[in-house]
Amino acid sequence: MKDNAVGVAPPARRRRGASMADVARVAGVSAQTVSRVSNGSPDVVEETRARVLAAMKELGYRPNSAARALKHGEFRTLGVILFNLSSTGNVRTLEAIAESAALEGYAITLLPAVPTQTGVNGAFTRLGELAVDGVIVIMEVHLLDSATLSLPPHVQVVVVDSDAGDRYAVVDTDQRGGARAAVEHLLELGHRTVWHLAGPPDSFAAQRRTDAWLAVLREAGRTVPPLLFGDWSAESGYMAGRLVPEDCTAVFAANDQMALGLLRALHERGRRVPEDVSVVGFDDISEAASFIPPLTTVHQDFGEVGRRCVEGVLRQIRHQSAEHGTALVPTTLVRRASTAPPRQPR
Amino acid sequence: MKDNAVGVAPPARRRRGASMADVARVAGVSAQTVSRVSNGSPDVVEETRARVLAAMKELGYRPNSAARALKHGEFRTLGVILFNLSSTGNVRTLEAIAESAALEGYAITLLPAVPTQTGVNGAFTRLGELAVDGVIVIMEVHLLDSATLSLPPHVQVVVVDSDAGDRYAVVDTDQRGGARAAVEHLLELGHRTVWHLAGPPDSFAAQRRTDAWLAVLREAGRTVPPLLFGDWSAESGYMAGRLVPEDCTAVFAANDQMALGLLRALHERGRRVPEDVSVVGFDDISEAASFIPPLTTVHQDFGEVGRRCVEGVLRQIRHQSAEHGTALVPTTLVRRASTAPPRQPR
DNA sequence: GAGCTGGATGTTTGCGTAAACATCACGTAG
DNA sequence: CTACGTGATGTTTACGCAAACATCCAGCTC
Structure with missing residues (x-):
């Protein structure tokens, strides 16, 4: 794109394209007939239509949507x-x-x-x-x-x-429903409690997921571990993963990216997933199935x-x-x- | 969103919003003056401007961009x-x-x-x-x-x-440059040759990356291993990863997603990265730094x-x-x- | 006080389209 | 042979805005 090339480029043509009036003139009909052809009205005789279409093609006519919008009001x-x-x-x-x-x-x-x-x-x-x-x-x-x-x-x-x-x-x-399913799944597997790697506190979605996590733990009468916060990024999940204590056996991460970081942190610490720690994510991004190991997660539609x-x-x-x-x-x-x-x- | 609620909802007002003419009438000025206020012309006396602005606010006036576009031609x-x-x-x-x-x-x-x-x-x-x-x-x-x-x-x-x-x-x-850097990096590390996990053949970007990989190998006089193809997805990278032979020590994947799948396949086969196999990706997606292990890759701007x-x-x-x-x-x-x-x- | 200047405002016009209405040619029934 | 209907096409108009031009008036100068 080094400067404007000279070759095929048309020399500064008329700023605006052809209008209905132009097409009408070339085709030898009224603008209204052009409009009718343009909108596929059946009340145009085949021969006229052909002439109009030819003229349109010749002039490179393109309906002006601004005018159309102005007329229609939408x-x-x-x-x-x-x-x-x-x-x-x-x-x-x-x-x-x-x-x-x-x-x-x-x-x-x-x-x-x-x-x-x-x-x-x-x-x-x-x-x-x-x-x-x-x-x-x-x-x-x-x-x-x-x-x-x-x-x-x-x-x-x-x-x-x-x-x-x-x-x-x-x-x-359904943030609550998804989060509930995640936490309940972990409890059903036999985990005594579930840690939560939450999203940023100003996110409504993150709040809802955290609420649901808390509700399920309380309903089941489990101890509630301290909250870990991330900012949705894989990096923040990694940081959080380094803080998870040794006796933690299950983590529900508020999204898949953070779960990815978490997986890496656990891997580096020699904690195996899922043998030592189970991890659930949220979102089901397309890569989740290729994490190490493939991530159990909440699929959003x-x-x-x-x-x-x-x-x-x-x-x-x-x-x-x-x-x-x-x-x-x-x-x-x-x-x-x-x-x-x-x-x-x- | 259960049916249309009755509450605050305004009862089917006039389809179109207020126009300049409406504002002009309320403010007791001409439409042109409204236009001037709307476009911040300096030639309007302060008091008039205030009156117009008040009228605009009262009527919820919003300039109609269709009309403006029609006038301007852009x-x-x-x-x-x-x-x-x-x-x-x-x-x-x-x-x-x-x-x-x-x-x-x-x-x-x-x-x-x-x-x-x-x-x-x-x-x-x-x-x-x-x-x-x-x-x-x-x-x-x-x-x-x-x-x-x-x-x-x-x-x-x-x-x-x-x-x-x-x-x-x-x-x-710069597809070629990026791919060259990736392959050369692997050769410089001492690998005898580099395998390539290519993107779909109908992608121009994939072709260029493959071309560059081939060129570097040829220039260095290395043997050229058979090509592996994927479709950019992590899953396809995983499939390809299962085909990589034992004597392969370095793979250049045409994007990070496929590299992710490749990493998983290698992991499952017990081949350690980077000790047994080196992997380079392309794109530098935000998750790449959190792969296991963090991925060496070509950063695109x-x-x-x-x-x-x-x-x-x-x-x-x-x-x-x-x-x-x-x-x-x-x-x-x-x-x-x-x-x-x-x-x-x- | 006539003439002038310039700033503030108004009036006209046209952008391209399509609805509504008008016209025209042609065929047919009375 | 005329009146009327029908289908094809043309004419007028308005959509909302802003450029170009017109007007008006206050404040000057001489």
């Missing part, structure tokens, strides 16, 4: 606000959102925000000027609340990963989350009315080789 | 066509693209395509109707070529992961790739001229614990 576009694409969950969800949206004829506009006050404000400011009919927010809603700019009116919203079901339509993975988000916003857009309530997407426990009964269930 | 939006978000590279690149674009005041529209003839065609059809000023294509260009619909005129393009530098502006990681893409399309948009040529983003070898000299360098 953009057929959804905005997605998120902090980053570094978590598998966000990415998988986004992927599913894009897919379902495409199926419905909607495009997706990305609105990356940095997780600071100004960052979120910035995203909302841009959003205000954006051509979207609805918004899907993939982040904890308290950040949304603390934004000084509120969501623009006439824009419908669905939120992922939040407890704001009383104010917004929320779609979320991100595809379903994405689909429900799109479904939700579109319904709101069509009805022109906000909804609320939380839709939970169920999880399943995937049993692999990182869990086993404790060696001496003393 | 959308300030870039389209990104990609197959999936399952590869780290694509995701990281997309993230960087979104960020740089936002910095320049451009929004990003996602165009997921499925990697089939019809899928690609579908994406291009949608693209044709899309409100974008330029497009970044993240996929091998031969798929782009085989699409029966070509790219719409007046839309500028930058391509990632391709050798079509003679026809498009291409931005890519996806952020830079994304930034250059945006820079490239914007330059083309501004000059209204297509460019070509390939911009290579350098790589660095990250040495971790998965490589060491062979035990008996016989």
Whole structure:
């Protein structure tokens, strides 16, 4: 891309492409007829249609969606606000959102925000000027609340990963159910108690997982070991793994990345998984089956989350009315080789 | 999201939001003055401005970007066509693209395509109707070529992961350089030769990495072991890892996921890394440092790739001229614990 | 006080499209 | 032979915004 090449490059053509009027002129018909052909109206005689299509091709006509949007009053576009694409969950969800949206004829506009006050404000400011009919927010809603700019009116919203079901339509993975399944699985194997490597305290998902872990231990009347915290990263899981005491036989990590780090720390310390320590993760990232050993983990159906988000916003857009309530997407426990009964269930 | 709730939800208001005319009426000024306030023109007296702003707030006015785009003839939006978000590279690149674009005041529209003839065609059809000023294509260009619909005129393009530098502006990681560094590193450690776990043959990036591996071996006059193929997934790396013969002391995997699977296969076979076998990956995904053992790998600067893409399309948009040529983003070898000299360098 | 200057505001216009309505040619029934 | 219906096409209009141009008025100068 060294400077602009001279070769084939067309010499600064007319800034705007051909319009209906241009096509109409070439085809010798009215602009309206071009519009009809463009929209597949049946009321055009075959010969005329052919002439118009030829003219379109000749001029490289491309319908101007701005004009169309202006006329229709809708953009057929959804905005997605998120902090980053570094978590598998966000990415998988986004992927599913894009897919379902495409199926419905909607495009997706990305609105990356940095997780600071100004960052979120910035995203909302841009959003205000954006051509979207609805918004899907993939982040904890308290950040949304603390934004000084509120969501623009006439824009419908669905939120992922939040407890704001009383104010917004929320779609979320069944965090509690997944975490319960993980901890109960470990208890059923015979472990006296289960340690927990939690995610960052400001994450709603992390909180829910921790809550459920605590609830299961209490219900079973087990001692509750101290909490370990990570920041979702494998590195933080590794650090935590070095703190786990020798008498710990089971750990529930709040996500698979941290579980990976944990596995490495245990490996380095000579503690075998699952013989000495059982480990359960959360997410079921695609690599989890190739960890050493293959990780038992809670599978999240991100595809379903994405689909429900799109479904939700579109319904709101069509009805022109906000909804609320939380839709939970169920999880399943995937049993692999990182869990086993404790060696001496003393 | 159980049915539409009745509570706070506003009762099906007017479909479209307030327009400039509405604001103008409420504020008792002309529409043009509203426009001036909206665009921060200095030629508005303080008192008038305040009145207009108040009216805007009262009506929840939001500028209609379709109208603005129609007037300006540009959308300030870039389209990104990609197959999936399952590869780290694509995701990281997309993230960087979104960020740089936002910095320049451009929004990003996602165009997921499925990697089939019809899928690609579908994406291009949608693209044709899309409100974008330029497009970044993240996929091998031969798929782009085989699409029966070509790219719409007046839309500028930058391509990632391709050798079509003679026809498009291409931005890519220095695949050859990275692969060379990996293989040379292994030879320098004293390995007699290096096996290669390649990516799918239809991937341009995979081809380049394989080419470089082959070139280095030939230049050094080493025997060239048979190629192993994977599909980028950890699982495929695991399968390949079971085929590696006992006398193999070094493997260069075409990406980190496959390296992960390879590590597991070697572990299960009782072959220690790096004592018995050295492994090098490619990508430097964030988890690579937490593999068992931490993976030596080729670091790709996806952020830079994304930034250059945006820079490239914007330059083309501004000059209204297509460019070509390939911009290579350098790589660095990250040495971790998965490589060491062979035990008996016989 | 006539003429001028310049800042603040208003009016006109057109971007490309498509709905609503108008027209036109042709065939057919009365 | 005329009136009317029908299907194909054309004309008008408005969507919301902002550039270009027009106007108006206060404060000057001479």
